[in-house]
Every structure is written in C-alpha cells, then in structure tokens.
Amino acid sequence: MKKLILVRHAKSSWEHQVTDHERPLNERGFQDANLVSNNLNLDGLKPDLILCSDSVRTITTASIFTSNLNIDESKVIFKPELYDFTGGNLVNAIKNCDDTVGSIMLFGHNHAITSFVNTYGHIYIDNVPTCGVVVIGFLINKWKDLNKGKTIKTVFPRDLRSSIHSR
Incomplete structure (x- = not known):
C-alpha cells in the first residue's frame, strides 16, 4: 500500500509587489500552518519523501510542517513543475x-490539489482550503500504477479553529 499526504499551501499575502511565485504567507497562513501541523496526527506515518513546489508560499508551509512534525528536511525535494494549477504535473x-x-x-497549489483528491480519492471535496491536508491510501505497489484510492483523512484549519472556539 502507498500513502499520499497532500497539503495545499497556507494562506498567502497579496500585500507585496512580487510575482505570484514569490508571494509569502500572510499572518493567518503562518497561524494555520502551525495549527494544522501541530494537530496533524499521522498515526505514526512519517513520509519517506516530501515533494514541494518551489514557490515561496509552499516552501514556507513545508518548512513549518517539517519542523513541527520533526521530519528530516533532507527528505524534501523542491520541484518547479509542482508550481502547477491544473494537476497534470502533480x-x-x-x-x-x-x-x-x-x-x-506533497505541498502544492489549487486547483491541482482539489482536482487530484477528487479524481483519486473516494470522497468528493468541493475545495481543499489553504493549508488543508488530505491523506489518500492506494492499493498499489508501483507509483506508476496510481489509480483510485481511499480518502483516509482530511484536516482543514477551519475545523481545528472551530473546535478550539467551542471549548
């Protein structure tokens, strides 16, 4: 069995005069990345490999996750082709x-993330929000045989924020 943990980058800032590729996270993005990664229970699952778009917002999100989840940063591979919004490169x-x-x-962008989870997972998700995590399991031995899998878990910042406020 193979497992894929998909993470949409955290909320980015539009306040800076930079290209889309260079946009940083905003304050909520930093808060959500810490909230989700600190509450993400991967049930002992440590990723063998981390693939990350080379945009500033995905790199920053990945850095927060790897730090909070104690994942060795040497497992991270930055892939310019994951700066992809349609999903083919993903x-x-x-x-x-x-x-x-x-x-x-995998740390990436929308529409690619939402499209992927709806094509390869078994649960329809209207929109994976910024800093949303979706875990999908696949009954395959080779990644090239990727096909429909089972959506195992979703973790969205709004759900964590609402559980904090309801305490």
Whole structure:
C-alpha cells in the first residue's frame, strides 16, 4: 500500500509587489500552518519523501510542517513543475517516484490539489482550503500504477479553529 499526504499551501499575502511565485504567507497562513501541523496526527506515518513546489508560499508551509512534525528536511525535494494549477504535473511527479517510497507528503497549489483528491480519492471535496491536508491510501505497489484510492483523512484549519472556539 502507498500513502499520499497532500497539503495545499497556507494562506498567502497579496500585500507585496512580487510575482505570484514569490508571494509569502500572510499572518493567518503562518497561524494555520502551525495549527494544522501541530494537530496533524499521522498515526505514526512519517513520509519517506516530501515533494514541494518551489514557490515561496509552499516552501514556507513545508518548512513549518517539517519542523513541527520533526521530519528530516533532507527528505524534501523542491520541484518547479509542482508550481502547477491544473494537476497534470502533480500526477506525473507522483507517478515517477521511486517504488521504494511508501509514503509521500506533497505541498502544492489549487486547483491541482482539489482536482487530484477528487479524481483519486473516494470522497468528493468541493475545495481543499489553504493549508488543508488530505491523506489518500492506494492499493498499489508501483507509483506508476496510481489509480483510485481511499480518502483516509482530511484536516482543514477551519475545523481545528472551530473546535478550539467551542471549548
């Protein structure tokens, strides 16, 4: 079985005069990345590999997650092709992973993330929010055989914020 942990980058800021690729996180983005990563129970699952778009907002989100989850940063590979909004490059990046890798954590962008989870997961999600996490399991031995899997878990910042406020 293979597992994929998909993470949409945290909320970015539009206040800076920079290209889309260079946009940083805003304050809520930092808060959500810490909230989600500190509450993300991967049930002992440590990713063997982390794939990350090379945009500033995905790199920053990945850095917060790896730090809070005590994941060795040497597992992170930055892939410019994951600066992808349609999903074709995302699927190719996954299918081309080494088969010795059992679990991948991938940091990317929408519409690619939502499209992927609705194509390959078994639960329809209208929109994976910023800093949303979706875990999908696949009954495959080779990544190139990627097909419909089972959505195992979703963790969205709004759900964590509402549980904090209801205490």
